Amino acid sequence: EIVLTQSPGTLSLSPGERATLSCRASQSFRSNYLIWYQQKPGQAPRLLIYGASSRATGIPDRFSGSGSGTDFTLTISRLEPEDFAVYYCQQYDSSPWTFGQGTKVEI
Amino acid sequence: EVQLVESGGGLVQPGGSRRLSCAASGFTFSSYWIHWVRQAPGKGLVWVSRINTDGSSTKYADSVKGRFTISRDNAKSTAYLQMNSLRVEDTAVYYCVRDWEWPDHWGQGTLVTVSS
Numbered sequence: 001e002i003v004l005t006q007s008p009g010t011l012s013l014s015p016g017e018r019a020t021l022s023c024r025a026s027q028s029f030r031s032n033y034l035i036w037y038q039q040k041p042g043q044a045p046r047l048l049i050y051g052a053s054s055r056a057t058g059i060p061d062r063f064s065g066s067g068s069g070t071d072f073t074l075t076i077s078r079l080e081p082e083d084f085a086v087y088y089c090q091q092y093d094s095s096p097w098t099f100g101q102g103t104k105v106e107i
Numbered sequence: 108e109v110q111l112v113e114s115g116g117g118l119v120q121p122g123g124s125r126r127l128s129c130a131a132s133g134f135t136f137s138s139y140w141i142h143w144v145r146q147a148p149g150k151g152l153v154w155v156s157r158i159n160t161d162g163s164s165t166k167y168a169d170s171v172k173g174r175f176t177i178s179r180d181n182a183k184s185t186a187y188l189q190m191n192s193l194r195v196e197d198t199a200v201y202y203c204v205r206d207w208e209w210p211d212h213w214g215q216g217t218l219v220t221v222s223s
Binding site for chain 1: 115142144151152153154158166168203206209210211212213215216
C-alpha cells in the first residue's frame with residue numbers, strides 16, 4: 001500500500017502568514033489522485049483539494065494544492081483564524097485508501 | 108442537500124457486535140461507492156472498507172477482514188457496517204464516505220466504544 005508522510009507534524013504560525021504543508025508518497029501515483037482535508041475538533045474531515053490541485057466547491061482561493069508523482073503541497077496563502085486545524089492528505093489512486101498522519105496548524 | 112447520517116454507535120463489550128448504518132439523502136445513492144473510514148480518539152484517519160454501487164464487490168482492511176461486513180440497500184439509500192468480534196482497538200468514530208470520481212462527502216460520524 002502507498003504510505004503518505006506529512007511534514008511538519010505541527011506548524012506554529014500567526015494569522016496573515018503563509019502555511020506550506022507537505023505530503024510525500026512512498027511510490028508514485030498513476031494519476032494525481034491526492035486529496036487534502038481540513039479537520040477541526042469534533043467535526044468530520046472537510047474536503048479542500050482533490051486531484052492534487054482542484055479546489056472543492058466553496059473552498060476559498062487562499063487554499064491551493066500542487067505537486068505530482070510523490071511530492072505534494074498544500075499552501076494557505078494568508079491564514080485566517082478559522083484555518084487553524086489539522087490537515088490530512090489522502091491518496092485515492094489505489095486500494096486501500098491511505099492517509100497521512102496529519103499536520104496541525106496552530107497559532 | 109447531500110447528507111450522510113451515520114447511526115448505531117455506542118458502548119459494546121469486547122467480543123460483541125454492532126451494526127452501523129449510513130443513511131443517504133439528496134443524491135442518487137445507487138450511483139456511488141460507499142466507504143467506511145474510522146478515527147480512534149486523538150488519532151488519524153484509517154480506511155476500513157468499501158462497497159461498489161450494486162454491492163457485488165467489497166473490500167476490507169486487513170485489521171477487520173473476517174470480522175466486519177459491509178453491505179448496502181439501494182432501495183433504502185442506506186449502507187451498513189456489521190462489526191463482529193469487536194476489540195478494544197476498534198474504538199473509534201466511524202465515518203461513511205461517498206465516492207464517485209473522488210471521495211467528496213463525509214457523514215458526521217458515529218462513535219463506537221469497545222470496553223468492558
